[in-house]
Amino acid sequence: MVTKKLNWTHLTISTVTLAVIFTVFQYLIARQLIDVYYQINLFMLGINIILAVSLNLINGFTGQLSLGHAGFMSVGAYTAAVMTTKLGYSFAIGIGAGCLAAALMGLLIGIPTLRLKGDYLAIATLGFGEIVRVVFLNIEYVGGASGLIGIPQLTTWTWLFVSVVVTVVVIQNIVNSSYGRACISVRENEVAAELMGVNTTKYKVLAFTVGALFAGLAGGLYAHYFFIIQPGTFGFFRSFDILVMVVLGGLGSTTGAIVAAAFLTVLSAGLQSFPEVRMVLYSVVLIITMIYRPQGLMGNKELSFRTFQRIRGDKNGPVVNREPV
């Protein structure tokens, strides 16, 4: 059931928890207590969470199989980088422009392609991702194949942390609203949704546009952390990595997307020391997970205050009719 009022207790607990996490890492980074290698992985983890959570809105909640998420990421990355590096705008404006450009691209691509269903949509979005890559490859202004270099490192821990939180909050707030239910109804039964008054095309395009916007955000942050962006970084494999996170976490679970993004980032980093068998082990882990958890790590469940209440409730007897804490 949707809480009918803002729960101040939960909001306070969440805010304090986030503030503690933020401060701890801020301190560790400022004092250089975690070395560069771990820092890179920490930032990659944040960026992956943004990508997985935003793709989950399209694939998991709205049920539209999109394979072009890296394409939107690259549009955001290149736009943001050009704004700051070539045109001299501030980082905030660059990131904002990257998000808008990606969202606009999502809207433009979404309107024609979302008439397609299932496999056809997947192929169309895959094609879109490749087209974007090839276009950037051929624009000399952004460095062509050698990439856009000399991007200032402006993505700080604060920027990254706030971006992740904003992404998760915005997408969760959409999903847990009438607009989110409209998206989910498209996934559950498109014909029934349309006959119950839901303009299904509109909600597919909405999910696509919002998803693209946050992919653009991830791209902007990525570009301003790694100094350099190349078209190859945003190829099909990148899109596929994000898709794996979403599927592994559980389609339609934001918690799952976050957990899987964290798990795969850490796994991938941990396996760096065994370069020969890295991809083999990575695949084995995926296969084992899919055998034992075919619905994904979280299924379509979310970790929330209600989960804790349920766990506590089970210990103290049934929770039926008990007022929420």
Add this chain to the structure above:
Amino acid sequence: MARLSTVNLCKSFGGLSAVLDFSMEIGDGELIGLIGPNGAGKTTVFNLITGVYRPDSGSIIFNGQNITGKKPYYICKQGIARTFQNIRLFNGLSVIDNLKISFHKDVPYQLVSAILRLPSFYRGESWIEERAIQYLEIMNLADKREELASSLPYGEQRRLEIARALATNPSLLILDEPAAGMNPLETQELTNLIRKLKDNFNLTILLIEHDMALVMELCERIYVLDYGRAIAQGTPEEIRNNPRVIEAYLGEEVG
């Protein structure tokens, strides 16, 4: 004034004419039955009226407005709601969420209010929830509200479908074989329910049904389809004695 009229509707799939020159007029507050042998084109007529298919020719007028070829969600907003022959619930969602989707067309807050969790969002969600519970209570499903739609027994799934259709606040309710798979007792309950709903909600009802007892007891007028054509229309008494209808159902007399 007619609530709904269809004029010379035609629809063919490839070389097969599913519906041919079908004209029908339904007055305000009527309860109309549409019957015919399997494959006669009854569900196709429903799909044409609700916008799932576009007619090849002909027109559909609802409340004086031409809705021919409009999108299903638009037609739903004008006040036509339906259930399905094969139940089409949002299986992965709870019973109450199934109903809440019906209120989305009148969603009382903007997307921005939802993202920022403004007071209008909480007001709107309470409104939706209260309305949804009202409809569940009418259909006797209120105590199942948190269960998954797919976990309900068959009869309750049928009721949930009707509840979901009613929640869109229609003036014309279209029921596609509501009694399919029900035992005689359940069918009798359904008959009473349809009557009650019609009176309480001022509905005009159009239904397809193979259960002749239900059709004859409930419907004020009946249209009979065979091979996509309307072969008869009239009161249950007239239909019962119509030789063409008997022929369509039982075959021609030999000799």
